[in-house]
Amino acid sequence: MGELRGGVRSFDAATGGAVGDAAGCGAADDGAGGEVIGPAGAAGGEGGSAGGEGDAGNGDDRRPVAPGSGWPGDPASATTPVAVTPGDVGRLAASADDTVELDARMSVCRACPRLVGWREEVAQLRRAAFARERYWGRPVPSFGPADARVLVVGLAPAAHGGNRTGRIFTGDRSGDWLFASLHRVGLARLPTSLSAGDGQRLISTRIVAAVRCAPPANKPTTLERDACRGWLIRDLELLRPTLRAIVVLGGFAWTALWPALGRAGHPVPSPRPAFGHGRRVVLADVPTVGPASSPAGPARRAASTEAVTERDIAGRGVTEHRAGLVVFGCYHPSQQNTFTGRVTAEMIDAVLGAAAEVSGAVSDK
């Protein structure tokens, strides 16, 4: 059992569950401040010995993957601090110096009891088709370089996709559509994303989820969305020097993005624009007071609704605003949307292609 400083929360190492008064996602920031954050090595089923290569590979071990135990792309180690409340998420995200540290911290988060329970239960029970595979069973970190020009924002990992493979949009049908399109427009090295060790590499692009843990029925609550916002805010802050385009997949992620953009110092229009496929919102680049990654906190940009314009994508006629940030709406490539033809490969290509073009990302290949 890992007793946490502050003495109000601890983990049961045998079950992986939190004991004591661990707050739910709906709990307001505990406000207690201070350090109540323990290392990943103490985080229940994820903790204990770091294990070896074999511990992380395929097999019948139904525990979540132990941080630093050899899973390809695992950003965390046994000493990575663990957030156990929404307040912890805010503090740990804000103090992450770079995307490596940020990815590590989000990948061991336990701030939402319902989602922690679900992701670990799925990893234990598994789907029959993957019965012989070890599941990741942890929050799925962002994927892509720290100097990305394009950010793709999805809803949440799939229970048997990202929650199994440990990489966002990897190992599920939605990911098949997304990575095929990213590859066609020049933003991904490979047309498929099958596992965390498959050699896939994004080109000047980073993919994140609004909620980093797989939710039951793919439906996180608004409280869980808000609890996870700190990770998204910090991603946006750290990317700001290079970020030029954001592609938002679906209405849930669209709603989640705007408050995070505002907290990260971008000018956000009011009222917030409605989601739509092909919707494009241009945020002007307003001078900053200080660097985005300043230890003193996020730099403030003067919010200017006058500086914001909207337009639909007209063909691929995106030619300007290299200095600003363009937010694109895109239907989520969910099975429901792709089966019904609500979104097609051509429609996704058009949006991602426009983002690649306006951001200059394709010239980074």
Ligand code: SF4
């Ligand atoms: S959804 Fe986000 S805040 Fe909640 S446990 Fe997962 S990573 Fe942490």
